[in-house]
């Protein structure tokens with residue numbers, strides 16, 4: 001069978017949220033682009049990650065908020081409707097149909113090629129469609145690899161034979177398992193434990209380290225562990241799972257403290273780069289490794305190759321992948337026009353925020369919203385700093401928001417430059433506070449100027465004043 005051949009300015013491998021944005025930016029910049037995708041256009045975020053997980057969680061959160069306001073609480077006389085919650089999740093994932101995103105791709109002037117792409121030497125990608133036909137794509141200017149990440153698997157005896165859930169199964173399940181075991185107490189483990197416990201499962205979380213959400217401020221993991229336990233989740237810290245087996249329909253995990261039994265087990269212990277089978281060896285790179293990229297997201301030593309989004313392992317969040325896509329896209333366009341590409345921090349072509357100002361929200365109850373460095377990261381970087389902490393519940397806006405509001409705000413202040421290095425909010429409804437903190441961190445707004453950023457009364461944002469007062473002493 002003869003192989004079709006096509007040439008574009010830019011070939012984008014992987015049409016997740018990152019790849020879509022790279023293609024969009026370069027086409028807006030006047031280049032031609034093709035997106036290569038073997039599964040659903042939109043990738044993990046739309047179908048198996050952000051969207052389904054957040055819609056599974058949202059109803060529980062709204063109910064908890066209503067129950068925390070006297071007067072509204074009396075109106076909540078029923079329980080969460082599980083079937084309606086799952087139906088809303090299904091609406092948001094478009095029933096795992098990508099037609100609307102395909103329509104967007106075409107409307108944006110981007111070509112789409114269905115099939116799995118493999119690098120085949122410099123500037124070349126061979127795409128194999130489901131029916132086995134192949135197309136050889138040549139890129140005049142750049143190939144952007146945006147193939148994302150897959151769930152990592154721990155070396156646990158027998159785990160491969162118990163049909164364990166990954167995040168995909170956990171976010172797309174059609175019913176709550178009676179007993180759900182969750183291996184890993186990070187972002188996915190904590191969010192999915194929160195969701196499925198509320199939707200009817202008895203959840204057990206088995207976390208290897210001594211706290212949940214270990215990459216965030218310690219108060220975050222402690223608060224989430226406490227609230228999961230209050231909700232009935234069995235949270236086990238410092239637990240190493242050694243073996244797994246199925247006994248009939250039961251899954252049995254062996255730990256140093258004995259066996260734990262459930263109906264399903266979700267493995268959520270982090271991610272692995274999706275580079276094992278995409279031909280990176282044909283351009284001298286190691287399959288299975290994250291793509292090591294420079295500040296413009298270009299693979300080191302390859303002038304035409306970019307690694308954007310989860311696949312470079314820098315910051316595995318949808319909004320950060322899209323940010324990287326905007327920066328890399330701008331660099332690709334500028335280089336195609338032979339324009340200067342500034343690589344100093346905060347230039348339009350580099351992803352500086354990856355290193356010092358990554359925002360994220362864990363949609364647990366309480367929410368954990370954070371940006372920039374934790375105190376531990378500031379210490380590790382050798383930065384002179386002070387940590388300021390304040391209970392959010394004592395603020396008028398918070399007490400109006402919810403009776404008995406409990407939460408904590410933590411600011412890490414650079415004592416030499418008098419700017420914020422990082423901020424963490426833990427509490428109900430704090431997600432929407434985060435962007436103010438992100439602007440303060442990215443803008444390196446001096447503490448002296450932050451005193452002029454007056455929060456409206458009575459809002460939870462008054463926490464900013466309390467943090468400044470506490471810092472001043």
Ligand SMILES: Cc1cc2nc3c(=O)[nH]c(=O)nc-3n(C[C@H](O)[C@H](O)[C@H](O)COP(=O)(O)OP(=O)(O)OC[C@H]3O[C@@H](n4cnc5c(N)ncnc54)[C@H](O)[C@@H]3O)c2cc1C
Pocket residue numbers: 013014015016017018019036037038039040041042043044045048049050051053054115116117118146147148149167171188274277278308309310311315316317318319320321
């Ligand atoms: C359960 C869960 C919840 C999450 N919730 C959030 C959240 O609330 N907020 C947030 O910011 N982040 C969240 N994340 C992280 C977020 O999903 C990822 O950071 C994001 O999806 C990465 O986007 P990407 O485009 O880089 O990769 P992906 O979305 O994985 O896209 C990669 C695409 O490449 C395709 N591909 C793979 N191999 C090939 C090949 N050989 N040829 C062509 N195409 C290929 C894949 O099919 C896929 O469509 C969550 C993750 C999980 C697991």
Ligand SMILES: NC(=O)c1ccc[n+]([C@@H]2O[C@H](COP(=O)([O-])OP(=O)(O)OC[C@H]3O[C@@H](n4cnc5c(N)ncnc54)[C@H](O)[C@@H]3O)[C@@H](O)[C@H]2O)c1
Pocket residue numbers: 154183184185186187188189191206207208209212213214239240241268269270271315316317360361362363
């Ligand atoms: N709301 C959000 O923005 C959101 C939600 C979900 C996922 N994500 C993204 O997806 C990424 C992947 O999520 P994740 O939860 O899989 O990874 P993670 O890195 O957040 O957490 C993995 C957890 O598993 C633990 N662990 C590792 N090995 C273990 C083992 N053998 N047994 C028990 N525990 C073990 C780790 O200590 C860690 O706490 C996140 O880091 C985040 O970037 C974001």
